[in-house]
Amino acid sequence: MRFIMKIAASIIILVLSVVFSTIGYAAIGNYPVILIHGFQSDQLQSKPDRAQVERDGEDSWKEYWLQYADARIDWPSHERIEGKISSQYVWPKLQELSRNGICQSGCILVTHSAGDLIARYILDNQENWLLNAGLEPINIVATYDFAGAGGGSELADIIMNVVEGGGLANRAMRYAISLWLGEMPNRTNTGVLNDLRVSNARSIASLSDNRIPRIRFIGNGTEYYKATSVFLPGNDDGVVAAHSACGALRVGSFNSCSSSLAMNGKVERQSNGVSEFMPAHYPVLMGDGYSHSDVVEAEYKGKLTSSINDISLANGQTVGVETYQESKWWRSKYLYVEGSDSRTMSEIVSNLH
Template sequence: MEEKVDNVMKINIRVFVLLVGLVFSCLNYAAIGDYKVVVIHGLQADQLKSMPDADQVKAEGEEYWQEYWLQYADERIDWPAYERVEEKIAVDYIWPKLQQFAQDRLCNPGCILVTHSAGDLIARYLLDNQENWLTNAGLEPLNIVATYDFAGAGGGSELADIVLNIIEGGGAANSAMRFAISLWLGQTPTKENSGVLNDLRVANARQLAKLSEHRIPRIRFVGNGSDFLNATSLFLPGNDDGVVAAHSTCGAAVPDQYDSCSENLAMTGKIGSQKKGVTSFMPYHYPLIMGDKYSHSDVVHAIHKGVVTSVVNNVQLGNGESVGVETYQESGWWGKKYLFVTDSDKHTMSELVTTLN
């Protein structure tokens, strides 16, 4: 990590950025460039009950990104929530798309996977296996240069543990738990259709494709708000986005009660030592942006929730290009100092990854 990430205290340094083929500078913001964008959605809770067929899964996958990211997506990997990652999701949904991408040479100029929530876990499994799968099928592995993981659930969610404990009869649910689960899922699923929730248990998620050998950077975009009036936050350790705790969204090596993705920067942008900042990350996981008021869904939607801060100054992509953001320092009361991403007072987190105009 130390070799690729500059000290966050080195502020006011202009970094030319290429995010999803996008070049950032303070004067000129280019449109998406030559990279191909593949989006992978997160958990769609209604599917746990409706159990849609493949055509409906595809339709709902398109709808998932409709508000903002669909306009930038060259391809999607859609998957059903009521199935398991290493079973039906891998065989019937991931593998056919990988074959298609390889045959179409989609990723020859380089692909960036844009994931949300559980899509982070899907991407990790894909990255861990795609080279072997495609090589064994006589196809060329995909040239994936990075992933941009919004509200990444690759480290699991304690909410999934609660739901599965209730389903399996291993835990009594009080009214607060039931209310939190109803806000998140709508209703408690059954054992037969709990699907990917099993993979989202914290211990299970962290064992899935755990020892990846790929060197593809997982660049993280982290929120700290809630769509559920903090009702779900009662059951998530440390800071969270209403669905996933910071240990997962930041990409921490081990789960704990983290308040920030940095030892030196709060999610509010305040510069200073963080007693509960992440100190160790999963391989090639780099938190780039934290937005204190952005919830689990806000990070990928066309909604502005205030200024955001940047944990690192630059990260190297798999093809040697560097990505980062321009930042500025602001003084607060009583000598406090804050670090913010330039123009984040005007643009959403997703807009900062694509285009400001």
């Protein structure tokens, strides 16, 4: 009997090893996924070592996207993008990705918040960096950018002005900052907040020749009781304004990523909708109830809308969503994304086809 059980156990182990050897990457569709997380405020004070940076990076995606990750680019928020973030964290990872060939048939970068800005810096530089090192560039077919902070955040401007002595924080400012950061940083621990100032963010790789599609997913909710929204122009997700999340060419007080569709799906002209975008930036989903962190988490916050149905990836293939119209009071019409009556924004994105 014991002998038979040993044989059965061996067969099970063999079957499992075959199954797991054929699973391959945890890809979205046919594309391996590389995650780039956002700003982590507690790192300004803790200044973590590399091992802790990696643990924090993993934790930031645990609620949903970690299951799809084939690789991550983890980075420390107490450093600068064009400094140690690039030289000590991004560059070694790019070399690893090139050598292991994970992106040979194309990869998708999935970013959140400031990860959008780091992705832009990568897209602008990775080809030259790797070629100069005798390595193959990473084949990136698109980026999926959630709550993108590539246009900076006015909250970072406020904090840096106060830290540098150029402004005074009133009670409302201090309350908003405490909700976002926990406490006011000092001159010695501002790190990537410098890069998130609106003018600084928009100057990083701003006019790149790279035309990899930047596919955007935008929230219009808040988890800070609207306290931070007072300091952000137009609509916002509690941390970044629509001009950044949508990928607008210019800073402005925008109420939508579309000139003909509101963030809640109402089909009507938007006098303050974004009409000009940074090169290859495409706002595909807008979610009226989703905050800055909700967009990458697993909690349902309401229906989504979209004015763009299909986007061509860098390899010519397309991804997109299906939409339907719904009539409501006073003949008003609303445009919604199929499946968003029950699925979260991240669930919809992970099933783009």
